[in-house]
Amino acid sequence: xxxxxxxxxxxxxxxxxxxxxxxxxxxPDKHAVxxxxxxxxxxxxxxxxxxxMGCFWGAERRYWQVPGVWTTAVGYQGGTTTYPTYEETCTGxxxxxxxxxxxxxxxxxxxxxxxxxxxxTHDPTQGFRQGNDVGTQYRSxxxxxxxxQRAIAEESLQTYQKAVTAAGLGTITTEIGPAPTFYYAEExxxxxxxxxxxxxxxxxxxxxxxxx
Numbered sequence: 001x002x003x004x005x006x007x008x009x010x011x012x013x014x015x016x017x018x019x020x021x022x023x024x025x026x027x028p029d030k031h032a033v034x035x036x037x038x039x040x041x042x043x044x045x046x047x048x049x050x051x052x053m054g055c056f057w058g059a060e061r062r063y064w065q066v067p068g069v070w071t072t073a074v075g076y077q078g079g080t081t082t083y084p085t086y087e088e089t090c091t092g093x094x095x096x097x098x099x100x101x102x103x104x105x106x107x108x109x110x111x112x113x114x115x116x117x118x119x120x121t122h123d124p125t126q127g128f129r130q131g132n133d134v135g136t137q138y139r140s141x142x143x144x145x146x147x148x149q150r151a152i153a154e155e156s157l158q159t160y161q162k163a164v165t166a167a168g169l170g171t172i173t174t175e176i177g178p179a180p181t182f183y184y185a186e187e188x189x190x191x192x193x194x195x196x197x198x199x200x201x202x203x204x205x206x207x208x209x210x211x212x
Contacts, residue, residue, distance in 0.1 A: 007091070007092020007093070007128075007135050007136055008092075008127075008128040008129075008134060008135065008136065009092075009128075009136070010095055010136055011079075011080075011092065011093050011094070011095050011136075013080050013095075015093065016079065016080045016081050016093055016094060016095055017081045017084070017088050017091070017093045017094055018081065018082075019080075019081035019082035019083055019084055019088075019094070020082060020083040020084075021082070021083075022083060023083050023183075023184075024083060024085060025085070025186050025187070026187070027039065027073075027184045027185075027186070027187060027190065028187055028190055031064070031071050031072065031073075031190075031191060032190065032191035032194050032195065033064050033191050033194045034064060034069075034070070034071055034072075036070055036071040036103075037071060038071060038073050038184070038190065039073065039184060042103055043070065043103075045105070045106075045107070046070055046103055046104060046105055046106070047103070047104060047106050047111070047145065047146065047149070048101060048102065048103045048104075048145050048179075049101075049102050049104070049111060049114060049142075049143070049144065049145060049149060049179075050077060050099050050100065050101055050102070050141070050142075050143035050144075050145075050179050050182060051063070051099065051100045051102065051114070051118050051141070051142060051143075052077065052078065052097040052098060052099040052100075052139060052140060052141030052142075052143075052175075053100075053118055053121065053122035053124075053130070053140055053141075053203070054098070054122050054130025054131065054133055054138045054140075054202065054203055054204070055098060055130065055133055055138065055200065055201070055202055055203070056074040056075075056098035056099065056100055056185070056189065057074070057189065057192040057193050057199060057200060057201060058193065058200075058201035058202065058203050059074075059098075059100045059121075059122070059203070060072050060073070060074050060100045060190075060191065060192070060193075061191075061193045061194070061201070062117055062121055063100055063102045063114070063117065064191070064194075066104075066109055066113070066114070066117070067108060067109060068104050068105045068106075068107075068108030068109030068113075069102055069103070069104045069105075069109060070103045070104060070105060071102075071103045072100055072101060072102050072103070072191075073100070073101045073184060073185075073190060074098065074099070074100055074101075074184075074185045074189050074190060074192075075098075075099055075100075075101060075182045075183050075184045075185045076089050076094065076096035076097070076098065076099065076137075076182075076183045076185060077096055077097060077099040077141070077143060077179070077180055077181070077182045077183070078095065078096055078097045078099070078141055078143070078175070078180055079094040079095025079096030079097075080094070080095050081093070081094035081095065081096065082183075083183055084096055084183055085186070086185060086186055086189065089137050090135070090137065092135050092136050092137070094137075095136065096136075096137060096183070097136065097137050097138070097139050097141050098137050098138065098185075099141065099143070099182065101182055102114060111148075111149055111152050111153075112152055112156065115142075115152065115153065115156045115210070116210045118142065119156065119160045119210045120205060120206075120208075120209060120210055121203055121205055122140060122203050122204060122205055123204040123205055123206050124140040124160070124164075124172045124173060124174045124206075125164065125169055125170045125171060125172055125173060125206065126140070126173070126204065127139065127173045130202065130203060130204055131202045131203060131204035132202050133202055139173070139175065140172075140173060140174040140175065141174065141175045141176075141177075142157075142174055142175070142176045142177075143176075143177060143178065143179035143180065144176070144177070144178060144179060145178075145179050150176070150178075153176050154176060156210075157172055157174060157176065159210070159211055160172065160208075160210055160211075162211075163208050163209070163210065163211050164206055164208050167206065167207075167208045169206055169208070
């Protein structure tokens with residue numbers, strides 16, 4: 001990832017990059033691992049959720065490996081710049097975080113199961129940082145798509161906060177809110193660690209398990 005451009009202050013909307021009126025690149029039709037559509041409508045009976053937990057390369061791999069997950073994709077979310085590029089996001093002037101879209105079958109994997117992965121495989125107390133990666137695009141976010149997800153996400157934060165506090169750690173900084181527009185990232189970033197198995201995968205974690 002890019003370190004020299006790291007920014008740790010969210011840009012004001014009038015200071016953000018203006019973006020583009022439409023996508024400036026194509027994304028693949030199919031998931032490189034699962035073979036399912038990368039974008040498009042959520043199948044009937046399935047749900048989608050969005051997770052920002054640092055570098056999206058490793059975060060996406062954690063989710064596509066979960067039984068019951070139908071498809072995943074990486075992109076940019078939570079900022080103001082329209083159709084941003086990776087280079088633009090890395091300047092810290094888009095306001096976006098690196099996020100993973102997860103479409104899953106709730107009859108096979110629950111949203112709480114996905115949240116357990118979220119809480120346990122990054123450090124949500126680090127603010128605009130995740131391990132060696134520093135910048136607003138590495139902040140911790142949970143974006144929900146249903147009222148039920150919202151309730152579960154908010155309760156899970158309180159549950160995990162008690163656990164990390166008991167472990168002597170700080171306040172969780174995770175941003176929870178309704179899912180804003182998700183802008184797909186460029187083709188090389190989609191399923192990156194399937195294409196580059198020994199590629200960069202930096203994720204800090206608290207070492208604290210989510211309570212049963």
